Amino acid sequence: MVLVLFARSHPHLLWLLVVTLPLLAVALVDLVQSEHSLRRNFPASAHIRWFFEWLRPFLRAYIVESNLEGRPFSIDERSLVYARAKGDVDAHPFGTELDVYSGEYEWLAHSIAPNPHAPKDMRVVVGSDQCAKPYSASRLNISAMSFGALGANAIEALNKGAEIGGFYHDTGEGGLSPYHLKHGGDIVWELGSGYFGARTEDGRFDADKFRDKAQNDQVKMTEIKLSQGAKPGHGGMLPGPKVTPEIAKTRDVTEGEDCLSPPGHSAFSTPKELLEFAAKMRDLSGGKPVGIKLCVGFPHELMAVVKAMLATGILLDFIVIDGAEGGTGAAPTELSDRVGMPLREGLIIARNALVGAGLKGKIRLAASGKVTSGAAIAMNAALGADWCNAARGFMFSLGCVQSMKCHTDLCPTGVATQSPARQRGLVVPEKAERVARFHKSTINALHEIVVAAGLDSPSDFQPGHLRQRINVAEMKQMNEIYPFVEDGELIAGTSHDTLRRWWDAADPDSFRRRMPA
Numbered sequence: 001m002v003l004v005l006f007a008r009s010h011p012h013l014l015w016l017l018v019v020t021l022p023l024l025a026v027a028l029v030d031l032v033q034s035e036h037s038l039r040r041n042f043p044a045s046a047h048i049r050w051f052f053e054w055l056r057p058f059l060r061a062y063i064v065e066s067n068l069e070g071r072p073f074s075i076d077e078r079s080l081v082y083a084r085a086k087g088d089v090d091a092h093p094f095g096t097e098l099d100v101y102s103g104e105y106e107w108l109a110h111s112i113a114p115n116p117h118a119p120k121d122m123r124v125v126v127g128s129d130q131c132a133k134p135y136s137a138s139r140l141n142i143s144a145m146s147f148g149a150l151g152a153n154a155i156e157a158l159n160k161g162a163e164i165g166g167f168y169h170d171t172g173e174g175g176l177s178p179y180h181l182k183h184g185g186d187i188v189w190e191l192g193s194g195y196f197g198a199r200t201e202d203g204r205f206d207a208d209k210f211r212d213k214a215q216n217d218q219v220k221m222t223e224i225k226l227s228q229g230a231k232p233g234h235g236g237m238l239p240g241p242k243v244t245p246e247i248a249k250t251r252d253v254t255e256g257e258d259c260l261s262p263p264g265h266s267a268f269s270t271p272k273e274l275l276e277f278a279a280k281m282r283d284l285s286g287g288k289p290v291g292i293k294l295c296v297g298f299p300h301e302l303m304a305v306v307k308a309m310l311a312t313g314i315l316l317d318f319i320v321i322d323g324a325e326g327g328t329g330a331a332p333t334e335l336s337d338r339v340g341m342p343l344r345e346g347l348i349i350a351r352n353a354l355v356g357a358g359l360k361g362k363i364r365l366a367a368s369g370k371v372t373s374g375a376a377i378a379m380n381a382a383l384g385a386d387w388c389n390a391a392r393g394f395m396f397s398l399g400c401v402q403s404m405k406c407h408t409d410l411c412p413t414g415v416a417t418q419s420p421a422r423q424r425g426l427v428v429p430e431k432a433e434r435v436a437r438f439h440k441s442t443i444n445a446l447h448e449i450v451v452a453a454g455l456d457s458p459s460d461f462q463p464g465h466l467r468q469r470i471n472v473a474e475m476k477q478m479n480e481i482y483p484f485v486e487d488g489e490l491i492a493g494t495s496h497d498t499l500r501r502w503w504d505a506a507d508p509d510s511f512r513r514r515m516p517a
Helices: 002-009 011-032 037-041 047-066 077-086 152-165 207-214 245-251 271-284 299-312 333-338 343-356 374-382 392-398 428-452 497-505
Strands: 106-108 124-126 135-137 140-142 168-170 186-191 219-225 236-238 259-261 290-294 318-322 364-368 387-390 466-471 474-477
Touching (some): 011 037, 077 392, 140 152, 140 428, 152 168, 152 186, 152 392, 152 428, 168 219, 186 207, 207 219, 207 271, 219 271, 219 318, 271 290, 271 299, 299 343, 299 497, 318 343, 374 387, 387 392
Parallel strands (some): 140 387, 186 219, 219 290, 290 318, 318 364, 364 387
Antiparallel strands (some): 106 466, 124 135, 236 259, 466 474
16 A cells, blocks of 8 residues: 555656566565575675676686687686585586696596496594504594684584584684584594693683593694694684673683684693693593694604604594684784695695604594695595695685685675674574585496595595696606605615605704704
C-alpha cells in the first residue's frame, strides 16, 4: 500500500523503486545465506567482486592471446584451492600454461609402469623410541596460525574441518584456546618464546600449566617454535587494544596490555638445553611426540642440534622446516623479504643433517611454506619431507581473498579479525566442510602422483624424481644440483666439502659459535 501511494504521488521517482527494490531483495538474501562471507558482511555490494571473477576468464584469454604480458598466466593457486574447497571440478583445459622452457620450470618424473595399487592410506607415524604415544599424521595438515591472529570462527572452522578430514591443526604460538578444543580435531600445541598458555606472570615457562593442558586427549603432539619463516628471529607484539579478555585468558597475559613474544627463548640457550627442555615437555605431556619448528638461518646451528642429539641421546620426534616464503599477518618488510632461508634449501639442509647423522629413520621431517597442492607435497617429499603443513591454502578454503588487511583487524571475510561483526560472515559448519574438502582433494591429487610415479608411498620419492630446468637447453635432477648425503656420511667425514665445514663448525654446547671464514 505504501509503495502504491508513493508511486501515485511521485510518479517521476518510480524508476528508483525499480532499481532499489531488487537490490534490497538481493541484500536481504545475502545477509541470511551462509556460503559466502563477503556477501554476509557486504550485502549486495559484494556482487561486484563476483562479476569480476566471472569476467576474469575472458580477460585472461584476451591477455594471453594478445601477448600483453609476454608469457601466459600461470594457474592461480588460490583459484585451485577455491575449486577444491567448494567441490568444483579442478581440471584445466588445453594443458599447462606454464612456460616449460623457463629456468623456473620444474617437474616430477613419472613411470612408464604406473602403480594403480598404491595404498590410499598414506599416513606417517611420528614418534621416536623415546615417545610413549606415537601419532599417525596426515601428509597435509594445518600450519601454525594463532588465536588472536585469526578470529574465533576461523579457528573453529579449521579445527572442525580437521576433525572431519582426520588431520591435525597447529595452534600457533598464541596458546590453546577453547575454540581449538570445541570440535575435537587433532591438535599440535605450539609453544613460542612467550610460552602463551603455559607461562608464569613474568613470562617464563610454567610446567604445571603446560602439563594440565598438554595431557588433554585432543593434543596429539607439542612443538617448540624457534623461528618463523616470515620474520625469523624477530618475535612479535600483539598491541594492547587487540588483547581482548578472551585472548588475555588464553595467553595468560593482562587484558589491554601489549603482548610481547620475545625474539628468543628463556627456557634454554644451548642445543643441549633445548633437547633437555623438549624431553621435559614430552614427559609432562604423558609421552606425546615433541618437535621443533624453525626457519633455517646458519646451517651449522641446526647441525648443532643434531650433534647434541648424538651427544645426549635425547631425540626430537620431528622437525618442521618453515620457509622464508611463508606468510604471516604482519611482519617487517625487510625480514619477510631478505631474512631467512627459502624452504627448498632449508629442507635439503635438514634432510642432509638427519641422514648424515644416521637419524632420518627415527626423526620425522616436515615442510611448511606455500604448500597448496599435491604436487607441492610430492616435491617436498622428494627432498626429504615426511609431511607438509599449509597455512594460506587453508585460509583460502575459509574464504580469504588476500585483501592484505590481516594486521588491521579489518579482514572483510572475517578470517583474520576479532571484530564480531566481521566474524559473522564466516559460518563455521559451512567453512569447516570446505576445509575438509580442500584437504581430501589435495591428498587425492598426491595419491594420483604417487601412482603415476610407479611408487607405493610419498616416502618413496627421491631427489632424482624432481627435475629442474636450468636453461632452455638443459635439465638436471635435484641430486645433480644440490648435494645429498648418504646415511652416516657426516659422522664418517666423507660428505661434500661445504656440508663437512658446516658440520665441523656445529657445537652441541653453544649456538654462538661462528662459522669459520
